[in-house]
Amino acid sequence: MLTNGIGRELPEYIEGIGQLKAYEEPFSIQPESRKFGPRLSRVTPQDKKLLASIEEAIVKCGLKDGMTISFHHHFREGDYIVNMVVDAIARLGIKAITLAPSSLNSIHAPIIEHIKNGTITKIETSGLRGPLADAISNGIMTYPVMIRSHGGRARAIEAGDLKIDVAFLGVPACDSYGNANGHSGKSFCGSLGYAKVDAQYADRVVLITDNIVPYPNVPASISQTDVDFIVKVEAIGDPRGIVSGATRYTKNPRELLIAKYASEVIKESGYLVDGFSMQCGTGGASLAVARSIKETMLEKGIKASFALGGITGQFVELLEEGLVDKLYDTQSFDLTAAKSIGSNPRHVEIDAGFYANPHNKGCAVNLLDIVILSALEIDTDFNVNVITGSDGVLRGASGGHCDTAAGSKLSIIVAPLIRGRIPTILDRVNAVITPGETIDVVVTDRGIAVNPRRKDLIERLSKTKLPIYTIEELKEKAEKITGKPQSVAYDDKIVAIVEYRDGTVIDVIRRVL
Amino acid sequence: MFKLRRTMMYVPGNNPSMVKDAHIFGADTVMFDLEDSVALNEKDAARLLVYNALKRLDYEGTEIAVRINGLDTPYGREDLEAIVRVRPHIIRLPKAETSKDVRDIEAIIEEIEAKEGIPVGSIQLMAAVESARGVLNAREIAAASKRLVGIAIGAEDFVTDMQTTRSLDGMELLAARSQVLLAARNAGIYALDTVFSDVNNEEGFINEVKHIKQLGFDGKSVINPRQIDVVHRIYTPTPQEIHRSERILKASEEAARKGSGVVSLDGKMVDKPIIERAQRVLSLATAAGTYELEGGEAIAY
Numbered sequence: 001m002l003t004n005g006i007g008r009e010l011p012e013y014i015e016g017i018g019q020l021k022a023y024e025e026p027f028s029i030q031p032e033s034r035k036f037g038p039r040l041s042r043v044t045p046q047d048k049k050l051l052a053s054i055e056e057a058i059v060k061c062g063l064k065d066g067m068t069i070s071f072h073h074h075f076r077e078g079d080y081i082v083n084m085v086v087d088a089i090a091r092l093g094i095k096a097i098t099l100a101p102s103s104l105n106s107i108h109a110p111i112i113e114h115i116k117n118g119t120i121t122k123i124e125t126s127g128l129r130g131p132l133a134d135a136i137s138n139g140i141m142t143y144p145v146m147i148r149s150h151g152g153r154a155r156a157i158e159a160g161d162l163k164i165d166v167a168f169l170g171v172p173a174c175d176s177y178g179n180a181n182g183h184s185g186k187s188f189c190g191s192l193g194y195a196k197v198d199a200q201y202a203d204r205v206v207l208i209t210d211n212i213v214p215y216p217n218v219p220a221s222i223s224q225t226d227v228d229f230i231v232k233v234e235a236i237g238d239p240r241g242i243v244s245g246a247t248r249y250t251k252n253p254r255e256l257l258i259a260k261y262a263s264e265v266i267k268e269s270g271y272l273v274d275g276f277s278m279q280c281g282t283g284g285a286s287l288a289v290a291r292s293i294k295e296t297m298l299e300k301g302i303k304a305s306f307a308l309g310g311i312t313g314q315f316v317e318l319l320e321e322g323l324v325d326k327l328y329d330t331q332s333f334d335l336t337a338a339k340s341i342g343s344n345p346r347h348v349e350i351d352a353g354f355y356a357n358p359h360n361k362g363c364a365v366n367l368l369d370i371v372i373l374s375a376l377e378i379d380t381d382f383n384v385n386v387i388t389g390s391d392g393v394l395r396g397a398s399g400g401h402c403d404t405a406a407g408s409k410l411s412i413i414v415a416p417l418i419r420g421r422i423p424t425i426l427d428r429v430n431a432v433i434t435p436g437e438t439i440d441v442v443v444t445d446r447g448i449a450v451n452p453r454r455k456d457l458i459e460r461l462s463k464t465k466l467p468i469y470t471i472e473e474l475k476e477k478a479e480k481i482t483g484k485p486q487s488v489a490y491d492d493k494i495v496a497i498v499e500y501r502d503g504t505v506i507d508v509i510r511r512v513l
Numbered sequence: 514m515f516k517l518r519r520t521m522m523y524v525p526g527n528n529p530s531m532v533k534d535a536h537i538f539g540a541d542t543v544m545f546d547l548e549d550s551v552a553l554n555e556k557d558a559a560r561l562l563v564y565n566a567l568k569r570l571d572y573e574g575t576e577i578a579v580r581i582n583g584l585d586t587p588y589g590r591e592d593l594e595a596i597v598r599v600r601p602h603i604i605r606l607p608k609a610e611t612s613k614d615v616r617d618i619e620a621i622i623e624e625i626e627a628k629e630g631i632p633v634g635s636i637q638l639m640a641a642v643e644s645a646r647g648v649l650n651a652r653e654i655a656a657a658s659k660r661l662v663g664i665a666i667g668a669e670d671f672v673t674d675m676q677t678t679r680s681l682d683g684m685e686l687l688a689a690r691s692q693v694l695l696a697a698r699n700a701g702i703y704a705l706d707t708v709f710s711d712v713n714n715e716e717g718f719i720n721e722v723k724h725i726k727q728l729g730f731d732g733k734s735v736i737n738p739r740q741i742d743v744v745h746r747i748y749t750p751t752p753q754e755i756h757r758s759e760r761i762l763k764a765s766e767e768a769a770r771k772g773s774g775v776v777s778l779d780g781k782m783v784d785k786p787i788i789e790r791a792q793r794v795l796s797l798a799t800a801a802g803t804y805e806l807e808g809g810e811a812i813a814y
Contacts, residue, residue, distance in 0.1 A: 500772075
């Protein structure tokens, strides 16, 4: 057994995965190797890229047993591509495939059948939800699932840790030579930030679209020089699941209260100065923080240099009102954001490597001042779980959580202190995605805790009237109401490995009993 | 320092999630309701929940009131039997019609206090008038007991009794609100205004709060935490008011130190009501976080 830098125990070796490298500290790994390069191709003037079917593309790419295929998750709960392609692979009788999408959602429940029939034997993803997540937590896979952050996945691909044989990338608009983008067509999704990495590093790239547009389709997120084949299908996704309508501000009093405290923390932190940068999640409290920050910006005449990450309509509004100068967008979360990226030159599409890969020459999160993040569980070491529920079952995504926490100057977790009858702050979280040493402040509806490492922030915030406690005090406050929760019972089988963004292992997730 | 009662937040007594941390939103008083917001088949569940919550949970100093069912219902007596034993700061009786309603409740509370060894008189009372008869008797009701700290108007039942409906400008309530205020001031107790039910009409709510503040009410009942900050903002004094009040109090302290009975400021005499008003202004400002009383306790956001 290994014990990593945050005291989690890991096996030294896992069958089908290999030796594990234990997490030490956020920036302790110095990479030694060179960037991975995809295979060279030859496309002659006579060659046509448009193929009749996904099956034909699979055959032409030479997909064989044991290979790795990848996808992006820009279509979220509306995605048809993963199920469509894996169905075709199964029909062709190809087995033991590693499924390596940027993330998986509830809509991918049909993958369970393909695990059972041997088509899929390994999975590498950022997130897992719904029936597939339940099945994996209950031990359906022989080999553990590899959980990576968005920056960590880009790193793994660029470093050659995750070698993609064929990338199947759904694109909302594409010409017949493979220039594609995400901001037009009936299935538009905005940014193609995750897909861009796969397109550049996969040995073979197949674009799947429901919207062929005249050549040349520029500006293109994915370039013709990276694309082998194109397949036109009836529909690549369900627009209702791809982009939600405008994300709306919450009316939930608890979320508003958390947002009020978080905004005060930001105002008093010293980071809210002209030219600052920030990233907010899509949760109710996060968005309410964004609104409150906007009021302060107007009041004080402050402007932000850029906003980063998953972009929502709220940030597009700030851009259009001139309160934010640029948007860096890896993933457009709603209709407004998806439309804006194609029309506003100051709304810039970035790929996941630019966003958060710690092993390139400087990713965007390094320049982030403030990030607001959510949590399913937090422990008294400030470690955060966003992947498993209080029952130990997979139900979330690593996303950019640990990337932005490590990169930003001020990382704030917003969460209710108690969910239903379950406390959010524990002695030990069920799974660690983000190490506590990268979390600065935890804001709940019943008080705020500052990481003791941040003496500067403690000093600043204790001068305010904000309800500041130690994290242990917050935990006790919750337990006075709920009692101490019983720990989840697991057996020895490891169902998922949580990789930190630098490629080390920060935790393993076991099968629930 | 004045006890502030700018907001009294209704919390249905049968909702565990809301009961467990109703105080975190910052209302001056939290009122657990056993009456109109609780369905008949949940009366005992609500009573038990509020009883246990008050017994076990720490409301961190927030003033707690419990609205019981009337003694003319099968639940009022049982509510008192349970709730008095866990000693909320205030018991609020609904639909008071006469001063006897107050005295009847008081007698039962006293009986239970005595039986349980609770200092007699420690639980305070608040009465709500919600009918034409109640409003007309407000003067006697407000003066009916030493335990009474406030009188409230309940508008929904009142307008029905008056054969009208509520409007945004509150014309139909003007006479009743004024009557309740006069009764409160005559008895030296707090006057609390009724709820504003359309939580999403923020503008209408703001107008109503400004209106009742100008009439002289000490505060308003709220039904959603989102309404709390709105009321508190409106009840927060301006910097000019704060500055003037500070000077008045300073002058008054100076006079007291010199043993002078007459307080004067800028050549004008300052009499007792002005000093009281100044104290009230600074209390409101302190609670709003815009002013800190010297040596006073810090109040959370």
